Amino acid sequence: MIAEIGLSALWLASSLALLQLLLALGVGGQPTAKAARGLALAQGVLTFLSFAALIILFLRTDLSVELVAANSHSAKPWLYKFAGAWGNHEGSMLLWVTVLSLSGGALALFERRVGEKMLVASLAAQAALGLGFYAFLLFSSNPFARLNPAPLEGRGLNPLLQDPGLAFHPPTLYLGYVGLSVAFSLAVGAMLTRQVDAPLARAMRPWVLGSWIFLTLGITAGSYWAYYELGWGGWWFWDPVENASLMPWLAATALLHSVNVLAARGGLRSWTMMLAVVAFSMSMVGTFLVRSGILTSVHSFAVDPQRGTFILALLAIYVGAALALFASRAATIKEGAPFEPVSREGALVVNNLLLSVILGVVFVGTLYPIVAEALSGEKLSVGPPYFNAVAGPLALILVALLFIGPLLRWRRHGRPLAKWVMPSVLIAIGVLIASFVLAPSISLLSRLGLALGVALLPASILPLFGRSLKRTPLAVWGMVVAHLGVGVALIGMASDSAFTKEKLAVAKPGDKLTVGPWLVELSGVAPVAGPNWTAVEAHLRVSRGGGTETLRPQARVFTSPMTETTESAILTAWNGQLYAVVGRQLDDGWQLRLWWKPFVTLIWLGGALIALGGLIALLGRLWRERTRQAEADE
């Protein structure tokens, strides 16, 4: 019964989407806008209902539903029954569609800044997106299909996904991915109604910021999850699936900066519209990469080639239509106010160009192997050697420009700049020289990363100087915190790749090993059991000078499906992490792999700071809108 409710809610939502799309063609005016708002809201409620139905089915382990039988098991802890609802292809697409409809609903509910005509057009664009993905769910990925007869037990969830991360990482990432659809729809609506101007940018900005915050958090969380769950000690692999989330983030970061130019100065109009289209297109490209099954990854669940073709067709239709609209309207979009090359606008243009180039090289590197294989059958893969060598230096140039850009004035920068920028440059040079003396053998990229990261810490705070701190807008505080986060994350990345110490050995109970400053003793190995797994657990007594602590890495065996996983154990110190993995049992002991990773935690701390900066800026913008609205009402 619950499955049928979920399915009918989806069908109903898709018919409402069709109605909402048709509304845009009909008469204008207030009744239409009101109807469009109502339809968008109802869709949001209906898809949410459908998603809730799926979660209930998973919580109850209703094995008469094919999806539950194929991906769940009654002996799973409840958290993985709950989060397992989206730990498979169909459920994950339903989450995607739910976020899409909820975004449309939120747009209908909260957006009061743009005109009615434009709102109707934007909601129609959102409905058009919705229709395609509803069809995808209903015709090729129905999560509610029944199974008759029902099996006695489900097949279980991939053990690598059985981690609290599953409850957090996909929903966060999807909120960011799919939240960008609002920026896309607003841009389409604005181009259709020929209203590409500063008020549009002010309306678009909070949606972009919100999505970008979730994307940042989702990527950061995903990176930490891969780091501790996969047991390889790496935090970013340039895996196509990771790139699938990085590409929308790069586009959204560029959009976030250019939308400010449009909002504050009325400039970069066409460019901002283009970026809004590109950003959500990258989300769809990411969805295609991850959900079509053309990639080998923990993210690509069971594969059906028909689905890949379906998403590819949707992608082609939406991106093609949006680009055609852009091409037909670009000439009618007005020019913005002019500016000098050395100005805030000029700096943001450089920021956007660099981010676009990075996006381009990541895009080509990610898709090249797929295209090459489709065209010539040649199998190849592009990995860290390419991305680090090509995207790394560009990212460092971008960071270096952070020393200057935020200090510049809008339109034309008249004040002397050197006395503000010189200290940061001197710090960077100082760190660079120190790194040559103290650590002669590290790579150039991590050396530059350290120097720029450390110098960015004070440089990012400079825009606050000469301001009254009380009257500084929250948006400026947000910028400062986010840029500080970039510096913090960069130090973490550089330090991890430059100073990590590794130890790989076979140890018997009582054996002592050293890694970096740590003394590690294998004190024993014991069997342990969980709800749906058994494991051997190594007890490691670790110390460096002071007190002793215990690390307990495990090698787990899951019963359904039958799989082995390694559970790393991590000790977080103030200046880094000690990471331990236990491997197989051999005749003369156990395989142990240990890493000492100085300051690796800064990577995720930096990511969190970047997101926090976004949040501060978002709150500042919304607060300002409200007071402005209140003043206008009086």
Add this chain to the structure above:
Amino acid sequence: MKPKHQRLLLALMAIAAVLAAVLLAMWGLKDRAAYFFTPQEIAIGKAEQGRAIRLGGMVEKGSIRQLSDGVTIEFVVTDGEGRITVRYRGITPDLFKEGSGVVAEGRMQDKTFIANAILAKHDERYMPPQLGNQAAEHAVQKTLTK
């Protein structure tokens, strides 16, 4: 500068950026794309010595051998046509076992493939598409009938 000229300049810069990205990517891909080889292709000498490549196939039954240091293993990757010995120092991934699919990343050194990473499939039900059609189909058939 007139607004119109400025817009033209910005448009040209955007186009230049896209071109730069493509050129940069092509330069980077020229010698950094790690090619994917099957054991047969390596056996007939298609892979250059010392170049970063990926090797994919099935781990031959009974071929995994632990070396005396305890953390290095040697095993044979086969696709039914060729056999290549792989040496790897480290803890093998969770789903690595005999008779199952594997992708190794590394370099050929004489007749041995020195792997610096072993990628096993993530999911029991999943076969890497890169593993090529016959081996993969065969293995999938086997799992299905199991």
